[in-house]
Amino acid sequence: MKRIVGISSLTLILALVLYLSFPGRHIDMKTYDVYSSIRGSASPPTEIVIVGIDQESFSMMKRPWPWPRSIHGKLIRVLGKAGARGIIMDIIFSNPSLPKEDKAMAEAIKEYRYVVLAADIEVVRTERFAQRMLITPIEEFVGAGARFGISSIPLDSDNVVRRIFWGTPEGPSLEVSALEMLGISRERDVTRMVHFSGSAQSFPYAPYYQALDPDLHLPEGFFKDKIVLVGKHSQAKKESFSDVTGKYRLHLQPPSPVRGVDMFATPTYIMDNKLSPGIEIHANTLLSLIRDDGLKPLKTVGAVILILLLSVFLTIVNRNWSPLKSIGLNILFAMAYLIISYLLFSRQRLFLPFAAPLSAVLINFISSGIMSYVGVERKRRYLREAFSHYLSPQVAKKILQDPERLRLGGQRVHATVLFSDLAGFTEMAERLEPEEVVSIMTRYMTEMTRVIFTYNGTLDKFIGDAVMAVWGAPAEDEEQALHACMAALEMQRRTKALADEMVIPGYRLSMRIGINTGIVMAGNMGSEERFDFTVIGDNVNIASRLEGLNKVYGTRIMVSEATQARMDGKGTFRELGSVKIKGRKQPIRIYELVDGDRNALIDLFEEGLRCYREGRFDSAREKFSGALEVEPNDEPSRLYLERCDHFVQTPPQKDWDGVWDF
Structure with a gap:
């Protein structure tokens, strides 16, 4: 309310100063001339x-x-x-x-x-x-x-006749x-x-x-x-004031019965350059x-009320609309004012002030813009402090440009969610002193956060040893899946480097990652007093489930079909089959994100998976066995060998679709 009163008062004062000043009146007089010329002749x-x-x-x-x-x-x-x-x-x-x-x-x-x-x-x-x-x-x-x-015949300050004497x-x-x-x-x-x-x-x-x-x-x-x-x-002539100096009398004098004819400029002079005899x-x-039917200018009291109403209205409009929309709306409003004022001039013979109201539009827009800028900067400082530890600089920049992305309650967005977890963390924590655990986790979390920020991700939260990160919220990311997958590979490399560097008796750092892409609800899920930006929804749960399925398949990075489909052929993936996870009726196809050249293994594995889906389990065993010869420690191949043995002993039902239920 204070802002509305302040900006409205400033607009009113400055507009009234212009209204009462010579420049403002001069502009109004020239506007009157233009309106008169546009209107054309009155009735004969x-x-x-x-x-x-x-x-x-x-x-x-x-x-x-x-x-x-x-x-x-x-x-x-x-x-x-x-x-x-x-x-x-x-x-x-x-x-x-x-x-x-x-x-x-x-x-x-x-x-x-x-x-x-x-x-x-x-x-x-x-x-x-x-x-x-x-x-x-x-x-x-x-x-x-x-x-x-x-x-x-009295003249206005610009030597034009307008007023009734x-x-x-x-x-x-x-x-x-x-x-x-x-x-x-x-x-x-x-x-x-x-x-x-x-x-x-x-x-x-x-x-x-x-x-x-x-x-x-x-x-x-x-x-x-x-x-x-x-x-x-005298015949009216198209002449400028400089042309007629000395030829006609153009100042305040009565007609004289001697030489010359008093010639005057009227409002239509601005268009036709014709002087009229007295x-x-x-x-x-x-x-x-x-x-x-003489034209009546709006009284001073009416002008003050008009400018006041305009000031309050424009302040409210400029406060509630974005700068770009405000520019368009102010332009439309100015045009509407011109049209309305001309219609009142030509039909009701009422002349509204021109300079002051339109200056009120400009003054209000500028002052509202300055106040908005100050408010935005204040909000940006708050956001900068609130998100300095959660967002990459690139994402933070986008948020500062559009803070509405963080509005309370959230909005539906397309995002890619990553969950990571340290394998065996609980056992490690039980063996070590709390100070040692804190030191290890601080180092580990710092490295993971840097990787996430490097690939324009948003650090959603730490949950014990788990990390949750998001791409596509709060800032849009057209390559969210690619950035998430690249971050996952780098996180694995950093974890391996940390494991080589930090010698922990009886334990080696090892991480599992799950990634999924889809529609989520993203926003401030906290309160007006406490800010907590996060994403929620079924697709978030899927990412978490995929992270857990790594333990079953013996993999390090598992992604959903939705994520793999958005990679546009980039990256190396191995299909792991279709699964039904807990809480979902529809199966999803899952993939392993592979780091390095493992094409020989992947080709044999995918041939085995195709035979497996077709129910040709003996042929599938042969392919999976071949994959193990390429990489003897490949856990997915070993898992599918066990499943093939199971189905050879206990064949599935005829409507079996190759989906594994969890």
Whole structure:
């Protein structure tokens, strides 16, 4: 629990720092731009029409700027008669012109009344302070009924327009004044973003000169029930910010009735590199307010809750999954978050933070990984100490890489089990002093353990003078049978060397080994408090039985058919027949693992065994006798001679299958 709280708290703090920082907000802004570009155009903007003061109009009207205000008055009357719902002029009329011109425009405003004009904020600086002043249209226009609004277009830190401008303490924005004129009320929310209808030139458009005579130039009803925005306009161009420096004004300024056109980058600029004129920014902002579909960023409280939930969830996930699975799951989670956030953006107009949640995924994964690494290292130290005397370095390395192999209760694995026992140990122990027995056994067990480790085996346990070793558990071993058999041969050689070295009166060290391969249960068979890794199962019992059968057959190393079959032709084996051991109904075929070249003996013995199984006991006796001539002390040949004599005197039943019961 402490780990979950700690990692979750760390993730939350670091993610929130990024969320509130400039880099985090910058990433979120660029994500907003990408989402906007992917989403494409919104529904067609049928509510608004733009009348542009463009180059074509200058050419057709053949008048320099500023145009006489009577022309603007004429446009107001024409649009009013055409059924326009409202007229918003993104032009500042802060200074009087010729009286008759001002009067003509004022009369048009008074006649139509649904007119909003642009205002401006001017900052007057002195040595001691700076004062903001509202620059409004001339009193004659305001007195005639014109509303006004600040036409500034605020930019984000990366010079891109995204947010709805509501105004300043000095006055409302141009769009908010237009809403008031239309009788529409909206709750002020400075975090809301403009729902852009698409890239530049998305609105129905008419050049100024055509709007003066719509019957001649425009379709019937072009302005009917439309909100008309009038302002300077330029064809959208694919240009970078560096290309337009000095050509357009790209900073926070109101439109000016002098040279140039204010051009702005919108969210779609990231894809199409098209700048939009200020009049289109006003049109998109106004449309967002009319439709009330401006995009809403998730509130700070919501972002904190979101990041907190993500932190706790990811901590639990990363704690319970392996590193590889955690990587895949974190990637899938990040992708799912991107998809969900985009769907909320495009369908619900809700913009989720991008940088902080995805950084939470990364931070949580890294911190969980570090904590897991510390925990794994602690567990590895424990395992290293616990298994330093039981596992070979190679096997120990595999266990440290995957400690789950040692989980309590065990699991089914394919393993090869070896049992060894000293012949006559009890009699030897009775003759010697305890200190001498301990000295001999310490030397013997040390040598056997080294051999087992050399061939990547696991020392399961010592049982008196017996040794139990395993291959294939707890670490997998594709050549487990080969390694066990090679270890058995080397154990016999080391035992012989020890017997030659240690002179024990009346006793010579001699060892018997049994090996079997099959499915066993391997794992911690102890408790949560005490660790005891071992293997259990029927195949373990078979290995133990085979070790004991060596005494009957006079052999040193006996293996089961399952072990011999996995040797792939490696090693030398002599088949000893089929037996039924105590506790098992099915017979098993047994083999002697032979060290050295004994092919002549093996060939004669196996021919005799074949005759024996076929019930031709006289022929079998002949072969076994021949084997004894090759090796007079061969105990298996002597044993089968005795069995042949027995069956000659007492023939077996007709359904006899050659299996010997023990």
